[in-house]
Amino acid sequence: xxxxxxxxxxxxxxILNLRSNYGxxxxxxxVEGRGTPFATFSPATEVHIAEMANANASDVDDAVTAARRAxxxxxxxxxxxxxxxxxxxxARLVQERARELAVAESLDNGKPIxxxxxxxxxxxAAWFFYYAGWADKxxxxxxxxxxxxxxxxxxxxxxxxxxLMLAWKIAPALAAGxxxxxxxxxTTSLTAMIFAEILQQADLPAGVxxxxxxxxxxxxxxxxxxxxxxxxxTGSTAVGRAIARSTAGSGKxxxxxxxGKAANIVFDDAPIDQAIEGIVNGIFFNQGxxxxxxxxxxxxxxVHDEVISRLKARMSTLRVGDPLDKNTxxxxxxSRAQLDRIRExxxxxxxxxxxxxxxxxxxxxxxxxxxxxxxxxxxxxHRIARDEIFGPVLxxxxxxxxxxxxxxxxxxxxxxxxxxxxxxxxxxxxVADKLRAGVVWANTFNQFDPSSPFGGYKESGYGREGGRxxxxxxxxxxxxxxxxxxTKGARK
Amino acid sequence: xxxxxxxKTFKLYIGGKFPRSESGRVxxxxxxxxxxxANAAKASRKDARDAVVAARSAVSGWSGATGYNRGQVLYRxxxxxxxxxxxxxDEIRECEGVSExxxxxxxxxxIDVWVWYAGWADKxxxxxxNGNxxxxxxxxxxxxxxxxxxxxxAPQKSSLLGLVSVVAPALVSGNTVVVVASERAPLSAISLGxxxxxxxxxxxxxxxxxxxxxxxxxxxxxxxxxxxxxxAGAEGLDWVxxxxxxxxxxxxxxxxxxxxxxxxxxxxxxxxxxxxVWHTKGLI
Numbered sequence: 001x002x003x004x005x006x007x008x009x010x011x012x013x014x015i016l017n018l019r020s021n022y023g024x025x026x027x028x029x030x031v032e033g034r035g036t037p038f039a040t041f042s043p044a045t046e047v048h049i050a051e052m053a054n055a056n057a058s059d060v061d062d063a064v065t066a067a068r069r070a071x072x073x074x075x076x077x078x079x080x081x082x083x084x085x086x087x088x089x090x091a092r093l094v095q096e097r098a099r100e101l102a103v104a105e106s107l108d109n110g111k112p113i114x115x116x117x118x119x120x121x122x123x124x125a126a127w128f129f130y131y132a133g134w135a136d137k138x139x140x141x142x143x144x145x146x147x148x149x150x151x152x153x154x155x156x157x158x159x160x161x162x163x164l165m166l167a168w169k170i171a172p173a174l175a176a177g178x179x180x181x182x183x184x185x186x187t188t189s190l191t192a193m194i195f196a197e198i199l200q201q202a203d204l205p206a207g208v209x210x211x212x213x214x215x216x217x218x219x220x221x222x223x224x225x226x227x228x229x230x231x232x233x234t235g236s237t238a239v240g241r242a243i244a245r246s247t248a249g250s251g252k253x254x255x256x257x258x259x260g261k262a263a264n265i266v267f268d269d270a271p272i273d274q275a276i277e278g279i280v281n282g283i284f285f286n287q288g289x290x291x292x293x294x295x296x297x298x299x300x301x302x303v304h305d306e307v308i309s310r311l312k313a314r315m316s317t318l319r320v321g322d323p324l325d326k327n328t329x330x331x332x333x334x335s336r337a338q339l340d341r342i343r344e345x346x347x348x349x350x351x352x353x354x355x356x357x358x359x360x361x362x363x364x365x366x367x368x369x370x371x372x373x374x375x376x377x378x379x380x381x382h383r384i385a386r387d388e389i390f391g392p393v394l395x396x397x398x399x400x401x402x403x404x405x406x407x408x409x410x411x412x413x414x415x416x417x418x419x420x421x422x423x424x425x426x427x428x429x430x431v432a433d434k435l436r437a438g439v440v441w442a443n444t445f446n447q448f449d450p451s452s453p454f455g456g457y458k459e460s461g462y463g464r465e466g467g468r469x470x471x472x473x474x475x476x477x478x479x480x481x482x483x484x485x486x487t488k489g490a491r492k
Numbered sequence: 493x494x495x496x497x498x499x500k501t502f503k504l505y506i507g508g509k510f511p512r513s514e515s516g517r518v519x520x521x522x523x524x525x526x527x528x529x530a531n532a533a534k535a536s537r538k539d540a541r542d543a544v545v546a547a548r549s550a551v552s553g554w555s556g557a558t559g560y561n562r563g564q565v566l567y568r569x570x571x572x573x574x575x576x577x578x579x580x581x582d583e584i585r586e587c588e589g590v591s592e593x594x595x596x597x598x599x600x601x602x603i604d605v606w607v608w609y610a611g612w613a614d615k616x617x618x619x620x621x622n623g624n625x626x627x628x629x630x631x632x633x634x635x636x637x638x639x640x641x642x643x644x645x646a647p648q649k650s651s652l653l654g655l656v657s658v659v660a661p662a663l664v665s666g667n668t669v670v671v672v673a674s675e676r677a678p679l680s681a682i683s684l685g686x687x688x689x690x691x692x693x694x695x696x697x698x699x700x701x702x703x704x705x706x707x708x709x710x711x712x713x714x715x716x717x718x719x720x721x722x723x724a725g726a727e728g729l730d731w732v733x734x735x736x737x738x739x740x741x742x743x744x745x746x747x748x749x750x751x752x753x754x755x756x757x758x759x760x761x762x763x764x765x766x767x768x769v770w771h772t773k774g775l776i
Contacts, residue, residue, distance in 0.1 A: 081604055084611065088567060126560060133563065133611020140619045140757065402776045426774035429631045433773060451559075451614055468618055 006319070009326045011113045015100045021051035022189070024059055024213060025196035027066035028206025033059050035214060040190055043110035044323050044332040044367040052189050055212035060181070060221040063210040067152045067179040068227055070207030075179050076149055078205075080136030087132030087174060089202040094125040094167075097198065101163060101191055106323040108190040109162055110332030110368070111286050113324050123448060124167040130450035131171035134471050138176065142468045147475040149177030150253055151229030156219045156243075158235045159185035159334050160289040160390075165234055166192055168465045170209060171450075176474035178230065181210045183222055185235075187335050189213040220246075228252060230474065234291070237388075237414075237459050255463025255473050257291065257455055259388040260416030263409035264294030264445065265431065267402075268303045270421035274443060276310050279394070282419060282445040284318060284330055284372050288392040289338075291460070292417035294445055296385060297374075298405050301398045308376060308396065315359040315372050322364075330392060333368040342370050342391035349375045349384035354395070380411055388414070402427065406434045415457030419445045438464070502532045502678065504539060504702060505685030507546030508695015514538050519703065521678060524589020532678050534703035537711045540670065543699035547641045547668040548717050550696030555638040555666030563613035565692045566663060570606045572687045573599075580652055580680055587651055587677035602656040608755050609660035616664060620761045624768070631771040636764035638666035639744060640719035643712035645705050647725040650752045651677035655684060657752050658724045659698060661759035667720070670699045670712060674725070678702040705729060713737040720744040720763050724753055 021037065023030035035054030042049055055063070075083070094101065101124070102117040111120070139145050153173045157165035162184060173180050184192040192211050199209055212218055216239075223231045223243050230253045233243050237258040247254055264282050266275050282294025299307050323331035333339040350356050354375040363369040370391055378385050378395040385395045399405040409418055418437040420428050428442045438456040441447055448454065453464035463473050502521070503510040515536035521529045533539075554562070573580070577599050584595040621635040642662040647654025651674045662669050673681030685700045701708060706729050713721055713734040721738045723731050727748035738745050746762060753759065 081608065084607065088607070129560070129564065129567075130614055133613075133615060136608055137611065137615065137757075140615075406776070424774070426772045427776075429771055429773040430629070430776050434776065451618060 006327045008322070010322060011103055011106070011324045011326060013103055013107065013324070015103055016107070017100075018050055018104070018190075021053070022193040022213070023053045024055050024063070025193065025199075025209070025211040026059070026063045027210070028200070028204075030196070033213070035059070035218070038186060038215070040108055040187065042107050042367070043187075043334050044364070046366050049108060049190060052186075052213045055183075055214045055218045057221040060212055060218060060225060063181040063212050064152055064154075064222075064225045064227050066207035067181050067210050070205055071151055071179040074205045075174075075208050076177055080138060080177070083174060083177065084132045084135035086202060086204050087128050087135060087171060090198060090204070091125050091128035091132055093198045093201055094121065094128060097194070098122070098125065101194060103324065104194055105163055105191050106331070109159065109188050110323050110334050112328040112331045113326055114328070115286060120161055120164045123450070124163050127164075127167040127171045127450045131175040131471070134172075135175040138471070138475065141471045141475060143472050143475060143477045144479065146478045148478055150474060150476060151178060152227060153178045153180050153230040153232060153474065154222045154225060154228040155180060155182040155232045156223060156235065157182065157184055159188040160286060160291070162188035163191040163195060166195060168234075169232055172465070172470045173230075173232070173474045174208065176471055178474050179208050181212060181222055181228075183212050183214060183219050186213070186215040223247065230254075232463075232473070233257070240461055253473075253476070255455075255465070256461035257463070257465060258459065258461040259414055260291045260293065260456065260460050261296055261386065261388055261412045261414045262292055262294045262417040262419065262437065263296045263298050263435075264419035265298045265405045265409060265421065266300060266303070266307060267420075267422040267424075267427065268300040269423045271423060271443065272307070272310065275421040276307070276314050278419065278421060278443070278445045279311060280314055280318070283394040284392050285446050287330055287333055287370070289334060289390055290446065292439060292446065294417075294419050295389060295394060297394055297396045298399050298408055299396060300405075301400050304398050308374075311374065312357060315374070318359055318361070318372055320359075320361045320363065320369065320371060330372060333370050333391065336368055338390065339368040339370060342389055342393060345384055345387060345389045346373060346393055349378070349382065349395070352382045352384070354378045354382055354384060380408060386412065402431055406431060410434075410436045413459040416455075416460035417441065499530065502530050502682045502702065504533050504535055505682065505689065505698070505700040506539065506543045507699065508689060510685070510689070513703070514542070517703075521587065521676070523586050529586055530679065532682070532702045535701040535708060537708065539701060540708045540711050541715070543670040543701060544641060544643070544712070544715055544717050546696035546699050547670050550668045550694055551638070551640055551666075553694050554668055554697045557666065559614035559617065562664070562666060563610050566610035566613060566660070567607065569687060569691045569693065570603050570610060572691055573603045573606065576683070576687060579683060583679040583683060584652060584677075587679050588649075598650060598653045602653040605653065605656055605755050606660050609664050609760070612664045612757060612760050616757060616760045619757060620764065621766070629773040629775060631773055632768065634766050634768040636665065636761060636766050639763050639765050640667060641717060642667045642669050642720045642722060642763050643715070643718045644669060644671040644722040645709055645724065645726040645729070646671050646673050646681070647749070647752055648674045648676065648728065652680035652684070654725065654752045655681055657755065658722055662722065662763050663697065664760045665764045667763050668697045670701065670718070672701050672703070672705045672708055672712070675703065675705055709734055710737060713743070714740060716741050718743060722746045724749045
C-alpha cells in the first residue's frame with residue numbers, strides 16, 4: 001500500500017430524501033410536465049437517480065405567466081426590505097440543508113464531494129446572503145437613484161455548477177425585484193428541485209421563482225417567449241450566439257456568460273510550488289468542467305522542463321474516482337456526450353503532433369471517466385490550443401518575453417479569465433493591464449466571491465455576475481434627474 | 493391566584509460579561525408614571541475606561557473578520573431579536589409609557605434597521621471605495637476600513653430603536669463600541685446586551701453602560717484610546733464641550749441628532765478610514 005492508497009471514505013447518501021420523480025415548479029407548486037419525462041443518472045455509476053419532468057412550450061408559457069402574475073401582483077410591489085428578508089431566509093435554509101445539497105450535487109453531477117461541500121454549496125449560500133442585503137439598497141447599485149426592475153427574467157444555466165449557477169442567476173434577479181423562470185441543464189436538474197422545496201420552506205410568494213426542467217427545446221421556448229424582459233444565459237458560445245441572434249430586436253436585456261480558453265501564465269520567478277498547485281487547481285478543479293479553467297498553460301521557456309516534471313509528479317498523486325468519497329480529487333465526467341468530445345479533441349491533439357501524457361490512475365469500469373491529461377509541444381494553431389475542451393486536459397505552450405506571453409494569451413476568440421504567476425508585483429500588474437480577459441487571477445486561480453464581478457470579454461459573452469455589476473444587470477436606470485437639460489435644437 | 497414575579501437585576505455589559513458598576517452605585521429606573529421598575533447600575537469613570545479597554549482588545553478580531561462573516565454575525569442578532577420581541581415590547585412600554593402598538597412598531601423597526609445595516613458589511617467597501625485612474629503606470633485603489641473604538645451617547649428617548657440606529661452602523665465596518673444607553677430607559681439596552689452575549693459577536697465588540705451620560709461622556713470624549721465619538725443622543729448635554737475635548741486626540745465626531753438617526757450608509761462610512769494603495773506597474 002503506497003502513501004497514495006486510502007481506505008474508501010464515502011459520504012453517506014442516507015441524508016438524501018429523494019423522490020422517484022420530480023415535476024416542474026410553477027406558481028409555487030410541483031406540476032407535471034407535458035413533454036416526455038427523462039431520467040437523471042449518476043455519471044459515476046450510470047445508476048438511475050430519478051425521473052424528471054420535461055417542460056414543453058405550453059409549460060414554459062405557464063411558467064412565464066406565473067412569473068408575470070407574481071411580478072405584477074406581489075414582487076414588484078413588495079418593499080426591498082421584505083424581498084431581502086426572503087433572500088436571507090433562502091440563504092439560511094441553504095446553509096441548514098448544505099450537506100444534503102452537497103451530496104445530491106455530487107451524486108447527480110459527478111463532482112467530488114469535497115468541492116460540492118466546500119465550494120459549490122457554501123458559495124450558493126453566500127450568493128443569496130450577499131444579494132439579500134442589496135434588495136433594500138438599490139439606490140447604491142451605481143446606476144442612479146431609484147433604479148427599476150426589468151420584469152420577468154428567463155434564465156438558462158449549465159451542468160458544471162448546477163446549484164451555484166442557479167444562485168448566481170436567481171439571487172441578483174430577485175434582489176433587484178424581478179421574477180424568474182429558470183431552466184437547469186437536463187443532466188443536472190436534481191438540486192434545482194431540492195431548491196424548489198427550500199423555496200416552499202421559505203414561503204416565497206408563488207410564481208416568484210419557477211423552475212422548468214428539460215433540454216434545448218425547453219430553453220429555446222423560454223428565452224424566446226415574448227413576455228420575457230431579460231435573458232441570462234450561461235453555457236456554450238454556440239448557444240449564446242444563437243440566443244443573441246434570436247433575441248435581437250426584441251428589446252430583451254441580455255447577459256451571456258460563455259466559453260473560455262484561459263491562459264495561465266507562469267513566469268520564471270514564480271513561486272513554483274504555489275504555481276504547480278495553481279495549475280492543477282486551474283485545470284483539474286471540477287474535472288476541468290469550468291468555463292474559466294486555465295486550459296492553456298503558458299510557461300516561460302527557461303523553466304518549462306522543471307514545471308512540467310513537477311506538474312507530472314503532482315498529477316500522479318491526484319485521486320480519481322467515486323465523487324462521494326471525501327478523498328477524491330477528480331470525479332466523473334458529467335455525461336457520455338461530454339466524454340466523447342474530450343476524447344475526440346484529445347485524439348486531434350495527438351494527430352496534430354502534440355505530446356500526450358496522462359496521469360497513471362485506475363479508472364472505474366462503469367460511468368464516464370477521463371484521466372488528468374496534459375499536452376506538451378502545443379503550438380497556437382493546434383485545435384487543443386484554440387477549442388474549449390471543457391475537460392481535464394491541459395495544453396502547454398511556451399514563451400520567452402512578457403510581450404510574447406501577452407500576445408499568445410490574447411490569441412483566442414475567448415476572453416473570460418487568465419492567470420499570472422510571478423513574484424514581481426509590477427510585472428503582474430503590467431501584464432494584467434494587457435490581458436483581454438474579464439477576470440485576472442495573480443498567484444491564485446479559480447477564486448469566486450459574490451462581491452466580485454465575473455464575466456468575459458469578446459466571445460466569452462457580455463455582462464457581469466457578482467458584485468454591484470451583477471445587480472445592475474437586472475436593473476434599469478430611472479434616468480438622472482440632475483442631468484443638464486438638453487434644450488430642443490441644441491444638439492445638431 | 494397570581495404568581496409572584498421574579499424581577500431581573502440589570503447590570504452593565506462589558507467585555508462580554510455582565511458586571512455591576514465597580515462604584516457599587518445604582519439608580520432608580522421608573523415607569524412613565526413614576527413607579528419603581530428596577531435599580532440599574534450607575535456606571536462610573538472607571539467602568540467607562542474598562543469598557544474602552546475591552547473595546548480596544550476586540551478591534552483586531554472584529555475588524556479582521558471578513559465583511560461576509562461580520563454580515564452573517566450581525567444578521568444573526570436580528571434573528572435573536574426577533575425571538576425576543578415580546579420582552580422588548582414589555583420593557584419599552586414600561587420605560588417609555590407608550591402603547592403596545594407603538595412599542596411593537598419600535599421593536600419591528602429596530603430589527604429591520606439592524607438587518608439593513610447587516611447587509612452593508614460586505615458592500616460598503618464597494619460603494620465607498622474605488623479604483624483611481626491616476627495618470628501614470630500605477631495600480632491605485634482606495635478602500636475604507638474601520639477606524640477603531642467608537643464611543644456613543646445613544647438617543648435618550650427611543651430606547652431600543654435609537655440605540656440600534658447608532659450601534660449597528662458603527663459595527664458594520666469592524667469598529668467596536670462603547671455606548672452609553674438612554675439614562676431614563678436603559679432596560680432595552682441591557683436586554684440587547686443579553687442578545688449580543690448569546691450571539692456570535694465576540695465579547696468586547698459592544699460594551700453597554702447605563703447611568704449618567706453627563707457624568708461619563710466627558711471621560712469618553714477625552715479618552716486617548718477612543719477613535720471616534722457619536723453624540724447622537726447628547727442634545728441635552730454640553731456637547732460642544734465634548735466636541736472640544738475630543739479635538740485633543742482628533743476624534744471623528746458626529747453631532748447630536750433630533751430624535752432617532754435615519755438609516756444611512758454615511759453612518760457606516762463616517763467611522764472608517766480610507767486607505768489608498770499604490771503599486772507600480774512595470775513597463776513591458
